[in-house]
Amino acid sequence: MKICIGIARGLAYLHEESRLKILHRDIKATNVLLDKNLNPKISDFGLAKLDEEDNTHISTRIAGTYGYMAPEYALHGHLTEKADVYSFGIVALEIVSWRCNTRIRPKQEPFILLELAHVLKENGNLLELVDTRIGSDCHKNEVMTMINVALLCTNPTASARPPMSSVVRMLEGKAEVQEYCTDSMSSSSRQKNVETMKNLYRKLEDDDDADISQTKSMLGDASWTTSSTSAVDLYPVSLTSRNWQNRDSTN
Template identity: 75%
Template sequence: MKGYLGGKDLEDKELRAQLQTCYFTLSQIKAATNNFDHASKIGEGGFGPVYKGVLSDGAVIAVKQLSAKSKQGNREFVNEIGMISALQHPNLVRLYGCCIEGNQLLLIYEYMENNSLARALFGRPEHQLNLDWPTRKKICVGIARGLAYLHEESRLKIVHRDIKATNVLLDKDLNAKISDFGLAKLDEEENTHISTRIAGTIGYMAPEYAMRGYLTDKADVYSFGVVALEIVSGKCNTNYRPKEDFVYLLDWAYVLQEQGNLLELVDPVLGTNYPEEEAMRMLNLSLLCTNPSPSLRPSMSSVENMLEGKSPIQAPIIKRSSLNEDMRFKAFEKLSQDSQTHVSTTFSQESQVQRSISSMDGPWIDSSNSIKSGNETGDYSSSKKLVPDLYDVHLD
């Protein structure tokens, strides 16, 4: 059987033989999703819709239907799937396998019963979850452990690049699992005049990455700090502005830290049902992780130890007045025309910004780039989602 994938004819059977992960037939997936019935649809990602399915053995799955317009070479697609499926950790959404048949490109994931952290915190009232303090702490620790695995423990040193509440999914026991690492290359357009791009979500991007394209694991640490602040406060970083002269929730947090009133940020829903010492620990850790200087941010394994009280947290007090000219605020000013959109910044060869992906221990891999991305390029429009959510939930 021949199909048309990535703009090239190929033998499906030959391609499937290269897979290092479980292969599902199209008939299996159609049966599981009732032929991709609209009632089975649970989200719409940047690459296409996501469906809930039930296999013949009763296993519940999430099926991401990739866009047929993907132009990535099929062998690179197979390599990418193999890389993603090899990354297995309790705090990562597991990729079970894929289906490559005819003109279909499907990814099959474990199903997450409680959808995204964003919906649990900021969704419609009927979708929000009553997260008590122990659960919020468990979610924070889970995210930290997942990132520590990607950064330090996995065979590949991977930078996620788009950590945010919509990319953290919750299972039936409200355990946090990170989604959407390693997928953006699957939708890359064939353009050769662009040498560098920046992708992420405004309000979560580290300033050095947003402004200079400098990418290390510390960019994920920054994003984690923002998400941790959202978990404690129950407020979305990009939607909360107590006063007009504050950029984001994080901006207000710096002011309250300077005033010694950080606990004002704790979600009122919790009432007094939280340990103040732990709340202060998590808030100070959020500010430490979002330090404007990447060298002053801790590693994710250190973050995990701090969350669990195994090591002290010393978050420096950064006065907002000293940040007015800081590149973090310049980055916000430059990028925040629409704080709810994804960012895709491209640079021509005349104005290249060389992105640095480096580590003391080894090469860092951008989670949206394939292993063979050394001389590959991509061109994206600002309206295009680069690292879409597994369940792309509309919160309003």
């Protein structure tokens, strides 16, 4: 929970509090560093992009990691801060379940963690998503909060995803977790997005090492490459900095 809140705070700063509004574009577990006290720090800003506030979205070549990319960005190149929100939701699900979001095996259906989460929610068995090694140490309220927030963040409709400041408040227990709506339209849209993303994942099946191929990034029409190189981090390291103290006092 501490790690997830820290990531959410970092993204809230980049999106809403930094002098320059920054879209990271490659939020995933391997781009989050932990210090000796397990304080998270978002790293690798090699794909980061400044938001153009006069537009509703940035039309751009795709750059990021499949499995963490929002559908509207992966399919159409429509980029807003909600793409980072989607990626955060995937990372949160991975932390709760201790499973990689996507796993590709030759001649088999790709495994998608988000799809499993929706199936379990519809069956009322969301706790089955939790890493079994936690056992009796599982704090059910925190786990359910985390999973439900993650589902909100990964809504197939970008405008329905909460801003990262709201995500922080929900995870900290300062705001009620909104109910994820699974009406027929959203379910149909979700299924369409899942099938489309599966087709994209199948393109990687010819790679010699499927576990490596799922973490590769694609830059437009260029060849497959590894994730972007590191760049200077753009927000404070300390989660108890004056910036966050002021935030709590003004919200």
